[in-house]
Amino acid sequence: MSIMTEAQIPAGTASDGAKAPAAGWPTPQPTYEGDFVLDGHLLLDCGRTLASPTLHYAVYGRLNAARDNAVLVCHALSGSAQVGVWWPELFAPGGLLRLEDDCVVCVNLLGSCYGSTGPGSVDPETGEVYGPDFPLVSIRDNVQAQARLMDSLGIRNLRLVLGGSIGGMQALEWAIVNPERVERAAIIAVAPLSAMGLALNHLQRKAIQQDPDWAAGHYLPQRPPRRGLALARQIAMLSYKAAPLFDERFGRNPNRNGEDPRGLDDLGGGLIGGRFDIAGYLDHQGQRFIDRFDANAYLAILRTMDTWDPAHGYPSQAEAYRRIRACLTFVGISSDWLFPPDSVRQFAYTIRAAGVQADYREMTTDHGHDAFLAEQAELVRLLQ
Amino acid sequence: MSIMTEAQIPAGTASDGAKAPAAGWPTPQPTYEGDFVLDGHLLLDCGRTLASPTLHYAVYGRLNAARDNAVLVCHALSGSAQVGVWWPELFAPGGLLRLEDDCVVCVNLLGSCYGSTGPGSVDPETGEVYGPDFPLVSIRDNVQAQARLMDSLGIRNLRLVLGGSIGGMQALEWAIVNPERVERAAIIAVAPLSAMGLALNHLQRKAIQQDPDWAAGHYLPQRPPRRGLALARQIAMLSYKAAPLFDERFGRNPNRNGEDPRGLDDLGGGLIGGRFDIAGYLDHQGQRFIDRFDANAYLAILRTMDTWDPAHGYPSQAEAYRRIRACLTFVGISSDWLFPPDSVRQFAYTIRAAGVQADYREMTTDHGHDAFLAEQAELVRLLQ
Numbered sequence: 078m079s080i081m082t083e084a085q086i087p088a089g090t091a092s093d094g095a096k097a098p099a100a101g102w103p104t105p106q107p108t109y110e111g112d113f114v115l116d117g118h119l120l121l122d123c124g125r126t127l128a129s130p131t132l133h134y135a136v137y138g139r140l141n142a143a144r145d146n147a148v149l150v151c152h153a154l155s156g157s158a159q160v161g162v163w164w165p166e167l168f169a170p171g172g173l174l175r176l177e178d179d180c181v182v183c184v185n186l187l188g189s190c191y192g193s194t195g196p197g198s199v200d201p202e203t204g205e206v207y208g209p210d211f212p213l214v215s216i217r218d219n220v221q222a223q224a225r226l227m228d229s230l231g232i233r234n235l236r237l238v239l240g241g242s243i244g245g246m247q248a249l250e251w252a253i254v255n256p257e258r259v260e261r262a263a264i265i266a267v268a269p270l271s272a273m274g275l276a277l278n279h280l281q282r283k284a285i286q287q288d289p290d291w292a293a294g295h296y297l298p299q300r301p302p303r304r305g306l307a308l309a310r311q312i313a314m315l316s317y318k319a320a321p322l323f324d325e326r327f328g329r330n331p332n333r334n335g336e337d338p339r340g341l342d343d344l345g346g347g348l349i350g351g352r353f354d355i356a357g358y359l360d361h362q363g364q365r366f367i368d369r370f371d372a373n374a375y376l377a378i379l380r381t382m383d384t385w386d387p388a389h390g391y392p393s394q395a396e397a398y399r400r401i402r403a404c405l406t407f408v409g410i411s412s413d414w415l416f417p418p419d420s421v422r423q424f425a426y427t428i429r430a431a432g433v434q435a436d437y438r439e440m441t442t443d444h445g446h447d448a449f450l451a452e453q454a455e456l457v458r459l460l461q
Numbered sequence: 462m463s464i465m466t467e468a469q470i471p472a473g474t475a476s477d478g479a480k481a482p483a484a485g486w487p488t489p490q491p492t493y494e495g496d497f498v499l500d501g502h503l504l505l506d507c508g509r510t511l512a513s514p515t516l517h518y519a520v521y522g523r524l525n526a527a528r529d530n531a532v533l534v535c536h537a538l539s540g541s542a543q544v545g546v547w548w549p550e551l552f553a554p555g556g557l558l559r560l561e562d563d564c565v566v567c568v569n570l571l572g573s574c575y576g577s578t579g580p581g582s583v584d585p586e587t588g589e590v591y592g593p594d595f596p597l598v599s600i601r602d603n604v605q606a607q608a609r610l611m612d613s614l615g616i617r618n619l620r621l622v623l624g625g626s627i628g629g630m631q632a633l634e635w636a637i638v639n640p641e642r643v644e645r646a647a648i649i650a651v652a653p654l655s656a657m658g659l660a661l662n663h664l665q666r667k668a669i670q671q672d673p674d675w676a677a678g679h680y681l682p683q684r685p686p687r688r689g690l691a692l693a694r695q696i697a698m699l700s701y702k703a704a705p706l707f708d709e710r711f712g713r714n715p716n717r718n719g720e721d722p723r724g725l726d727d728l729g730g731g732l733i734g735g736r737f738d739i740a741g742y743l744d745h746q747g748q749r750f751i752d753r754f755d756a757n758a759y760l761a762i763l764r765t766m767d768t769w770d771p772a773h774g775y776p777s778q779a780e781a782y783r784r785i786r787a788c789l790t791f792v793g794i795s796s797d798w799l800f801p802p803d804s805v806r807q808f809a810y811t812i813r814a815a816g817v818q819a820d821y822r823e824m825t826t827d828h829g830h831d832a833f834l835a836e837q838a839e840l841v842r843l844l845q
Contacts, residue, residue: 122723123723123724123731125731196732208730209730209732209733210730210731211730211731211732212730212731213723213731213734214731269713270713271704271707271708271713272704272707272708272710272711272712272713272737272738272739273699273704273707273708273739275711275713275737275739275740276699276707276739276740276743277699279736279737279739279740279743280692280695280696280699280743282733283692283695284668284671284692286733287668287671287672287688287689287692288671289673294730294732304671305671308664308667308668308671311664311667312664312696315657315660315661315664320655320656320657320798320801323655323656323657323660324655324656324657326656327656327659328656329653329654329655329656329659329770338767338768339506339507339597339768340507346592346593346594346595346596346678347507347509347594347595347596347597347598347761347764348580348593348595348678348757348760348761348764349593349666349670349760349764350597350764350767350768352663353656353659353663353767354656355656355657355659355660355663356659356660356663359660359663359664373732376732376733377731377732380731380732380733380734383722383734383737384722384723384734386713414704414798417704
């Protein structure tokens with residue numbers, strides 16, 4: 078069992094919006110956390126292979142004798158296998174998941190820096206770190222690898238697969254690729270990425286690439302592209318939150334540390350000036366993120382997200398969706414502008430039109446995309 | 462009369478969305494374009510002064526004998542005095558402005574790189590380029606300087622002041638600061654910048670600062686921070702356009718030059734990959750921009766925009782607005798998420814509540830903030 082250091086523990090998946098569980102019950106603890114090494118090669122959608130990749134995963138609760146109580150939680154971009162840390166309220170008394178009854182599994186994405194094989198891992202075939210040579214791993218590749226982990230755990234059927242954002246991509250992909258194994262899937266705040274979403278990811282990618290410390294992906298561990306990664310995270314934060322939330326929290330206030338937006342700057346001149354409060358907040362978020370995440374891992378997962386097309390490899394969208402046997406619940410977030418609720422609803426209806434049992438529900442909140450992490454109690458209420 | 466080279470001619474103010482005028486009538490030509498040098502010092506809101514600053518301006522048409530036909534057009538962030546180039550359809554037959562009847566003046570913003578004094582100018586008091594020592598110039602400072610230019614042109618009253626985005630900030634400020642001189646003002650797609658707007662500007666600023674070629678503002682003319690400025694422009698482009706427009710134009714298509722978003726990248730690996738069409742478009746926009754704009758000028762005007770508070774220096778908002786004598790027309794753009802129409806409408810109603818004659822109109826379009834440049838005919842129709 079590998080233990081993460083405190084600095085590595087991600088506070089949330091999309092952003093740091095995850096809340097500590099409400100008083101009165103403890104943070105859920107995994108019954109097991111460790112690595113599964115796939116035997117042989119994982120053939121990827123892109124045509125390349127990963128040799129004996131590792132999946133880092135956590136299990137909460139225990140598989141019952143009937144083996145019918147397994148739940149798979151899929152994390153978002155910068156999340157980890159430790160769903161008890163970033164989605165604690167799903168385990169709250171009366172919540173969606175029950176440690177006494179459920180066997181909850183969460184698997185770190187391939188490409189990530191939280192234990193599964195990623196760009197920072199050593200390629201067993203070359204003995205060298207993958208770095209920028211790390212291949213494109215699709216959502217489907219992840220699902221296929223996760224399925225092999227489930228096999229090894231003796232889990233044939235999943236009573237529920239759920240996730241938000243890129244976690245929701247995995248949940249739907251599970252229902253398409255392994256239709257006989259999924260009873261229900263909850264697909265939260267996601268649809269295939271729009272042109273605006275692709276644009277946001279492109280600019281995040283550029284922010285990292287333009288940091289000289291990125292060194293075309295060959296940066297030294299002691300000198301990662303911190304400024305580029307921080308800027309990438311900050312661009313992402315704009316899309317995770319909503320304008321009314323920013324207005325309410327920060328407005329046009331000067332930074333709470335006392336900087337003067339009308340004053341001189343550190344250079345003694347007038348081009349930069351003191352920060353507003355929202356700027357101080359974003360800089361803080363950037364700093365927090367570079368202490369816990371890796372730039373190449375970020376790039377790898379951006380591509381996993383960008384290239385997701387659930388119909389890829391099927392003759393048509395309808396034929397892909399017709400494979401689904403699970404009951405699907407789609408959740409849109411009213412103030413989400415990264416995956417606008419209309420696009421999630423439309424996505425649900427398109428899939429329903431293929432004959433799938435799919436319903437759409439909506440969280441009404443000013444929080445934006447991050448609401449699935451920041452307003453967990455409301456999400457639980459909606460999913461029950 | 463100074464003439465801009467072709468490379469310097471800005472195609473638009475917010476973005477490059479400006480259209481060539483419709484066939485059948487020529488691009489309006491200025492009757493005069495040149496420089497006005499303010500006598501002595503311009504005392505700035507920030508407490509510093511600019512010594513003998515230059516205002517570069519263009520005049521279209523001629524002042525009549527009654528001197529009652531003057532119109533002031535205020536440009537947006539990256540615009541120029543050449544309103545005939547970036548807002549040609551306002552001069553269309555039957556349009557808002559008539560070269561035969563009106564005397565249209567447009568003044569380049571202080572801080573800009575299109576002829577008025579900015580960070581790239583020489584400070585006459587030191588004999589050196591301002592660079593990062595260029596002071597914060599407020600919207601009000603600009604208006605005060607423009608008023609002195611109007612005095613020198615013999616223009617006492619303006620029958621109309623209009624502008625979009627930061628141009629609209631100037632138009633409203635004119636009505637507050639010089640209430641006896643403005644008959645009408647059209648304030649388009651603007652309100653005081655929200656926290657999201659401040660956030661977007663902060664990240665653009667960081668993109669420039671993080672480019673090593675920025676050199677704390679002391680870059681060499683032959684080695685400006687091109688990559689940082691391009692990224693800043695690309696972040697801004699997201700806020701100038703709207704998601705449905707991007708979906709319609711680019712969708713999830715691969716870049717039209719044939720790149721493969723699922724393929725290998727130039728590094729031979731999988732972290733970057735081929736671009737989607739929206740990414741190719743954004744990169745192209747970044748490239749176009751760095752050929753025509755200066756990074757320090759961009760930083761200077763971002764701050765002018767960030768710090769605008771029309772009530773600054775007055776006992777209250779209401780007392781600032783009660784000064785206004787002009788009839789105001791506010792225009793919101795339905796798909797604008799930089800200055801959402803609700804915030805423009807609310808701004809108009811707040812000012813009306815102070816006893817000002819102010820109406821609100823809305824452009825219905827998928828184009829986003831840029832619509833005031835990209836859909837000029839519709840804007841003209843709305844303003845008539």
